Amino acid sequence: DANGCPTSNSLTIRVVEQAPEIYAPNIFSPNDDGLNDVFTLFGNASEFVNIELLQVYDRWGNLVFEGLNIPLNDETRGWDGSFRGKAMQPGVFAFYSEIRMVNGDLVKKSGEVTVVRY
Numbered sequence: 001d002a003n004g005c006p007t008s009n010s011l012t013i014r015v016v017e018q019a020p021e022i023y024a025p026n027i028f029s030p031n032d033d034g035l036n037d038v039f040t041l042f043g044n045a046s047e048f049v050n051i052e053l054l055q056v057y058d059r060w061g062n063l064v065f066e067g068l069n070i071p072l073n074d075e076t077r078g079w080d081g082s083f084r085g086k087a088m089q090p091g092v093f094a095f096y097s098e099i100r101m102v103n104g105d106l107v108k109k110s111g112e113v114t115v116v117r118y
Helices: none
Strands: 046-057 061-072 091-101 105-115
Touching: 046 105
Parallel strands: none
Antiparallel strands: 046 061, 046 091, 091 105
């Protein structure tokens, strides 16, 4: 410095790798109008291979849907809002999923989805 004293400084840089995002709609309307009729998951196809497991549960914890090896972003595959061939009543359902990444990692995602009918 101006007085002849030595100085030093340091800087730490941390690189935080952001996890790739999976989008799960929180509402869908399985009414066969061609819009939002199936609940599925969405993500960047360059980062993910497919949905290895997609499970949907009712409010009592009963498994109402289970899908295996569903292509990501495929709006024709997934849960159609039915159970044993009958349309479920409108309500909130819990889901659990496992999505395989291109690098081999498995991403787990869970949440809620609301079925609306109009």
